[in-house]
Amino acid sequence: RDAPIFLVLISGCLLLVLALELDRALGPKQIALLGVLGAAMVALRLPGYVAGFSAMFLVVLVGGAAFGPTFGFLLGAIGTFASGLFVGGIGPWLPFQMVSVGWVGLGAGMLPRSGRWxxxxLAxxxxxxxxxxxxxxxxxxxxxxxxxxxIGWAPxxxxxxxxxxxxxxxxxxSLAWDTFRAVGNGLLVVVLGGPLLRTLDRAARRLRLDVQVAV
Incomplete structure (x- = not known):
């Protein structure tokens, strides 16, 4: 009975934290770019998951790799929330999903940003x-x-x-489903990661974005 209340409270707190981080860490150009990439996540999630895989993860991976861990986390969390609204993915799992996809983007932002590797x-x-x-x-x-x-939890x-x-x-x-996701992520990055990263790098230079680099 209390589950919807806790869902609203947790989601509200998480969105408040994200809003404060947006105001603190990103300027207008970064926020606009975040909106564009978030919209791409929504579009790629609309077809749904195919055996656990969704192409929206590609956006999170290249976005984090191009613009750093803070941007990657915010993109993953906000894009997941927005796409959940469009596909009806609202439930007690949503806060977990927002944080988990945010972590995906955060980790991508900690990878090397240059070089042949x-x-x-990233793949x-x-x-x-x-x-x-x-x-x-x-x-x-x-x-x-x-x-x-x-195989269940035992106190x-x-x-x-x-x-x-x-x-x-x-x-x-879950192993079979996650294998589809893992292989799909790797293949998409191998095929499309290079061109997308070069495009985002050019966008960062043209917009004169201050990209955070993990050290």
Whole structure:
């Protein structure tokens, strides 16, 4: 009964934090660019997930890689919220999804921003987060969906016992789906990552954006 209330409260707090970060960290040009890339995420998510994969992750990966970790996190979180409104993806999972996709963009912003290994590193990272995203997202529902089963959360099992249970749950329910996402992320970055990164780099220079570089 209280779940909708907590969903509204958590989502509201998260959106407030994002709004404050937008005001503090980004200027008008960055916010406009964030809106454009966020709209691209919405468009790419409209067809839905194909066996766990969505092309919207490509936008988050290249956006974070081009403009830094702060921009990447905000793009992932805000784009996920906006796309959720359009596809009806509003539920108790949404705050988890916003933060998880935000982390994808944040990590992409910490990768090298130049050199011949830029695209291969981003592709490898895309494969890795394809699995990590699924593993993190499962946590919001695992205690409820798997309750009472040998692979569900057990209050008395301890940390090690519950980790073993969660690993079994993940392998049984999510590994195949996450593999589609991981492979899809890697392939899209290999095929489209180079041209997209060059385009975003040119946009940053023309707009004279102050791109944050992870150190």
């Amino acid at each position: 830029r695209v291969p590193a 490898a990272y895309g494969v890795l987060v394809g699995y990590l995203f699924g593993a993190v997202m499962n946590l919001w529902a695992w205690p409820f969906i798997g309750s009472g089963t040998p 008395g099992a301890g940390l090690a016992g519950n980790l073993r249970r969660y690993l079994a749950y993940y392998l049984a329910t």
